[in-house]
Amino acid sequence: MSDQPSHAPYDALLLLSFGGPEGPDDVVPFLENVTRGRGIPRERLKEVGQHYFLFGGVSPINDQNRALLSALREDFAARGVGLPVYWGNRNWAPYLTDTLRQMVADGHRRVLALTTSAYASYSGCRQYRENLADALAALEAEGLPLPRVDKLRHYFNHPGFVTPMAEATLAALGRLPEEVRAGAHLAFTTHSIPTAAADTSGPAEGHGDGGAYVAEHLDVARLVAEAVRKETGVEDRPWRLVYQSRSGAPHIPWLEPDICDHLEAVRAEGAPAVVMVPIGFVSDHMEVKYDLDTEAAAKAAELGLPVARAATVGADPRFAAAVRELVLERAATERGERPERCALGSLGPSHDLCPVGCCPARAPRPAAAGADSPYA
Ligand SMILES: CC1=C(CCC(=O)O)c2cc3nc(cc4[nH]c(cc5[nH]c(cc1n2)c(C)c5CCC(=O)O)c(CCC(=O)O)c4C)C(CCC(=O)O)=C3C
Numbered sequence: 001m002s003d004q005p006s007h008a009p010y011d012a013l014l015l016l017s018f019g020g021p022e023g024p025d026d027v028v029p030f031l032e033n034v035t036r037g038r039g040i041p042r043e044r045l046k047e048v049g050q051h052y053f054l055f056g057g058v059s060p061i062n063d064q065n066r067a068l069l070s071a072l073r074e075d076f077a078a079r080g081v082g083l084p085v086y087w088g089n090r091n092w093a094p095y096l097t098d099t100l101r102q103m104v105a106d107g108h109r110r111v112l113a114l115t116t117s118a119y120a121s122y123s124g125c126r127q128y129r130e131n132l133a134d135a136l137a138a139l140e141a142e143g144l145p146l147p148r149v150d151k152l153r154h155y156f157n158h159p160g161f162v163t164p165m166a167e168a169t170l171a172a173l174g175r176l177p178e179e180v181r182a183g184a185h186l187a188f189t190t191h192s193i194p195t196a197a198a199d200t201s202g203p204a205e206g207h208g209d210g211g212a213y214v215a216e217h218l219d220v221a222r223l224v225a226e227a228v229r230k231e232t233g234v235e236d237r238p239w240r241l242v243y244q245s246r247s248g249a250p251h252i253p254w255l256e257p258d259i260c261d262h263l264e265a266v267r268a269e270g271a272p273a274v275v276m277v278p279i280g281f282v283s284d285h286m287e288v289k290y291d292l293d294t295e296a297a298a299k300a301a302e303l304g305l306p307v308a309r310a311a312t313v314g315a316d317p318r319f320a321a322a323v324r325e326l327v328l329e330r331a332a333t334e335r336g337e338r339p340e341r342c343a344l345g346s347l348g349p350s351h352d353l354c355p356v357g358c359c360p361a362r363a364p365r366p367a368a369a370g371a372d373s374p375y376a
Pocket residue numbers: 018019020021031034035038040044045048059060061116117118121123124191192193194245246247248280285286287
């Protein structure tokens with residue numbers, strides 16, 4: 001028997017994220033990177049630039065990724081998993097292509113990628129796979145040896161993601177005035193996307209109303225609502241999945257209702273308070289700090305509606321441990337073993353390899369780490 005490490009055949013983990021500006025001079029070039037070719041109205045861009053300037057031109061996402069990197073390295077070291085962890089982004093330094101080039105220079109040829117998006121969708125999955133294909137094409141053009149890159153399965157229903165989120169929801173409830181806690185509604189939020197993108201999210205056989213994107217979020221919302229019911233004993237607490245951060249032109253349908261409209265509606269129905277639970281996000285980045293903590297909080301204040309916002313998983317050690325489990329699970333699968341595939345809820349563990357037709361792009365482009373990858 002060979003004594004191969006449990007992470008074989010992988011030799012490195014890549015944390016693949018969105019990226020964000022680190023100072024005022026970065027804001028406009030960052031937004032140009034994000035929106036290149038995506039047809040976002042100029043007015044919206046100006047407005048979003050203001051969100052970043054309000055925070056000194058610094059997105060919280062980079063420090064959050066640094067914290068997650070540290071948590072992953074600590075967890076791996078404590079468990080004897082000798083897999084180095086790298087970090088690269090889609091839209092800002094450290095850029096994915098530079099990171100992948102460094103990984104190749106360091107001798108890595110079999111890379112597993114963890115994205116900071118837990119769910120299926122074009123923006124949260126295939127677009128990262130397109131970024132990987134672009135980076136591989138750049139290395140190929142430089143005559144470098146190409147690593148094989150795989151992507152970890154979606155982790156929205158892993159207990160290491162759901163349990164901290166449920167705990168954070170209870171903590172947020174605890175921050176509301178005592179007299180409104182029992183009656184407080186839960187508003188689970190995620191990024192709005194065009195309904196056409198939602199309907200085609202996930203594998204082709206699941207396409208239809210809301211697709212995998214909405215189904216996956218509803219499963220997590222149900223799990224968290226159920227955990228809160230068990231802990232608080234409140235049987236009929238109203239909850240709903242709502243959306244935030246819409247950015248497209250008004251004539252294109254995006255997922256609704258928006259969190260601010262939802263706050264208004266439940267206020268009118270007599271809700272005494274709302275806990276906003278950003279299940280769609282992995283860290284308290286700008287979409288959370290501005291769109292919820294600033295904009296939606298101001299809306300709630302105007303309505304005289306007490307609100308609290310639950311923390312995202314961030315660098316929670318349970319999330320880092322979940323990533324380790326998922327890495328070891330995938331490694332075992334790649335070695336031909338049949339590891340246990342942990343998942344809560346009704347959907348079961350997500351696929352390891354995105355099939356052809358999964359989360360299609362409007363304009364087809366090469367995407368790596370899926371069944372339709374032009375790379376090995
Ligand atoms: C599903 C989804 C996630 C969750 C999954 C994931 O995390 O990947 C996400 C995350 C994020 N989105 C972010 C920022 C932005 N997203 C934009 C635009 C868009 N997002 C979309 C979707 C998503 N976005 C879509 C369909 C667009 C329209 C244009 C397009 O089709 O591409 C724009 C352009 C301006 C605007 O808002 O209009 C910005 C600045 C940041 C960084 C925050 C920070 O700096 O802390 C993060 C983590």
